[in-house]
Amino acid sequence: MIEELLWYYIGFTILLTIGFSIYGIAVRPHLVKKMALFTILGDAVYVLLVYLGYTLNSTNPPVIPGGSLENPVFSSKTDIQRFIGSTVDPIPQVFIVTAIVIGLAVFLLLAIVSLRIAREYGTLITTKIREVSGDE
């Protein structure tokens, strides 16, 4: 009972973090703060997906049992049943290893564009950029 309450509380907190970071990307004028909140948004999404793959009675990382030299593959059906019963779902983790690397590439692209903007306009605040460039 209390475990389930804590479980839903963690999910609710992660969703609130996603909401606050989207709000910050929308309203804060500084480009570096926008980028920091963008990384926080990505991290919260990763943790949310790993959270969805977790099961409450799991105790082990998703590592296949029986990987030794004498016994290189699954030995019996009970090994597979124990593996399924005691580990988390490995599929979200496999997705997120890719997502972390792609998030890093997107973040570095944003950093390079921000450096280019700072060199061109002399400022990093978007309202000042609008004043300097003269657009309405």
Place this chain on the structure above:
Amino acid sequence: MILLLSSIAATLALISTILVLYEKDVAKAVVLAGVESVFYALLLQVFLAPDLLIAYVGIGLGLNTVVLLYVLTKGERYEEA
């Protein structure tokens, strides 16, 4: 017990996000984003994903903070709001 620890970590990450949102000094905001990354690394360990933890600590805490501070040296440190 481990869920209590992870709920405390999630709460502290939420508080760090709100502090990043309302901080006027952007250098402090970048360091607070690194602190938030530490709490999410703790959550990844609790959710039994140690391979993600290895990649995530190096990228989220090390490289992101360094790149953000380097970009910050080319512009204003304080934001008006």
